Amino acid sequence: MLILLILCGAVSCIACALLLRIGRTNGRRYGQTVPQRFHTGHVPRLGGVAMMAACTAGWAWMVGSERFFEVHSQLRMAFPIGVAWWSVALIAVAGGVGEDLTHRLTAGWRLAFTLLAGAMATWLLGLSIPTLGVESLQGLWAATPWFGIALAIFAVAGLPHAFNLIDGYNGLAGIVAVICCFALAYVCLAHGDRQLAGVVLALAGATAGFLVWNYPRGLLFAGDGGAYLWGVVIAIASIQLVQRYPDVSPWFPVLLLIYPVWETVFSIWRKVMRGQSPGVADALHFHQLIYRRIVRHVFDDDEARAMLLRNNRTSPYLWGFTVLTVIPAVLFWGNTPVLMFFTALFVVSYVWAYVSIVRFKVPNWLRR
Numbered sequence: 001m002l003i004l005l006i007l008c009g010a011v012s013c014i015a016c017a018l019l020l021r022i023g024r025t026n027g028r029r030y031g032q033t034v035p036q037r038f039h040t041g042h043v044p045r046l047g048g049v050a051m052m053a054a055c056t057a058g059w060a061w062m063v064g065s066e067r068f069f070e071v072h073s074q075l076r077m078a079f080p081i082g083v084a085w086w087s088v089a090l091i092a093v094a095g096g097v098g099e100d101l102t103h104r105l106t107a108g109w110r111l112a113f114t115l116l117a118g119a120m121a122t123w124l125l126g127l128s129i130p131t132l133g134v135e136s137l138q139g140l141w142a143a144t145p146w147f148g149i150a151l152a153i154f155a156v157a158g159l160p161h162a163f164n165l166i167d168g169y170n171g172l173a174g175i176v177a178v179i180c181c182f183a184l185a186y187v188c189l190a191h192g193d194r195q196l197a198g199v200v201l202a203l204a205g206a207t208a209g210f211l212v213w214n215y216p217r218g219l220l221f222a223g224d225g226g227a228y229l230w231g232v233v234i235a236i237a238s239i240q241l242v243q244r245y246p247d248v249s250p251w252f253p254v255l256l257l258i259y260p261v262w263e264t265v266f267s268i269w270r271k272v273m274r275g276q277s278p279g280v281a282d283a284l285h286f287h288q289l290i291y292r293r294i295v296r297h298v299f300d301d302d303e304a305r306a307m308l309l310r311n312n313r314t315s316p317y318l319w320g321f322t323v324l325t326v327i328p329a330v331l332f333w334g335n336t337p338v339l340m341f342f343t344a345l346f347v348v349s350y351v352w353a354y355v356s357i358v359r360f361k362v363p364n365w366l367r368r
Helices: 002-022 047-069 079-102 107-124 135-143 145-166 172-190 194-214 223-244 251-256 258-273 286-293 303-331 336-358
Strands: none
Touching (some): 002 047, 002 194, 047 194, 079 145, 079 223, 107 145, 107 223, 135 145, 145 172, 145 223, 172 251, 194 223, 223 251, 251 303, 258 303, 258 336
C-alpha cells in the first residue's frame, strides 16, 4: 500500500508541476468579482486533471502489477472492475474540467455529468444501498429495491457537488478528502478488503501530491474536476463498503461525510428561504463566515500575502470540525444508534455555530 501511495503522490505532484507551466492562461478566465474568490492573482484550477492522472496510474498498478511486472500484490483488482472505476470517475471529472477550462458550463450540465456518473456506477459496479439502518423501514426497503438504486445514484451524483461547495480555501476540501479516504481504508482493512482500501488510498495519494502545490502556497486549485473526483470515488467506496459488509452501518459514511453533506443541505435551505435559486453562488457559507469573522486580520505590506495568510488560517478550523465527526465514525462504524446520535449532534452544533457567527457571538478563544 505504501508503494501505491508513493506512486499516486509522485504522479500527481509531477502532473501538477507540468500543469502550472502550461495552464497559466486558465486562471485568467476566472472572474475577479465572483463572491467565492478569496485570493489574488490568476491561479489555474486544473488540479483535478493531475489527480485523475494519478488515480489512473494507481488503479492501473492495482490491475497490472502482477501481470506485467511480476510484483505480488494483495491490492490486485480485476481489469473490468478497474475500467469501471476509471470510466465512472472520468465522466464526473470531465464535467468538472469542462467548467474549469471554459467557465461556461451551467450548473444543470454539471449535475447531468454527475448523474450520468451515478447511473453508470450503479450499472457497472452494481451499486445499491441495501438498508437505511432503521428496523421499522427495513421490510419496505427490501421489498422495493429501486429505492436503494435511486438513493445510490443520488449519493454518487450529489457528493461531488458537496465537495465542490466546501472547496473554498487552500487545503480545505483536499485535507477533508484525505481524512475521509483514510477512515474508509481503515474500515476496509478491518474487514480484509484490500482492494477497496487500495482504491481510496490511490485517491489519498493523488490528493497528497496535489496538496504540495495547493497548501499553503495556493499555486494550484483543484477546481470542479478535483472536487467531483473526490466526491464520486468516496461516494462509491462508501456504498460498496456498506453493501459488502452488513455489520457496517449505513450511518458510518453519513457521519463521516456529514460536514460537506450538511453544508450543502443547509446552503440550499438558506437560499430557498431567501427566495434565491440554490444554484446561485454567494459568500455566506460556513467557511466564508469563519474567514470574515473569526480569522484575525493579517497586517502585511503585501496585500496578496496578507490575503494568502488569512486564507491558510481558515482551513484548520474546518479540519478540526471534520475530525470531530470522523473520530466517532471510525470508533463506532457498526453502531447505528451511536452514529445517528453524533450525526444529530453535528447538525445542532453546526446550526448553533453558524447562528453565533452571524450574530457576532463568537467566543474569544476561537479568535486567537
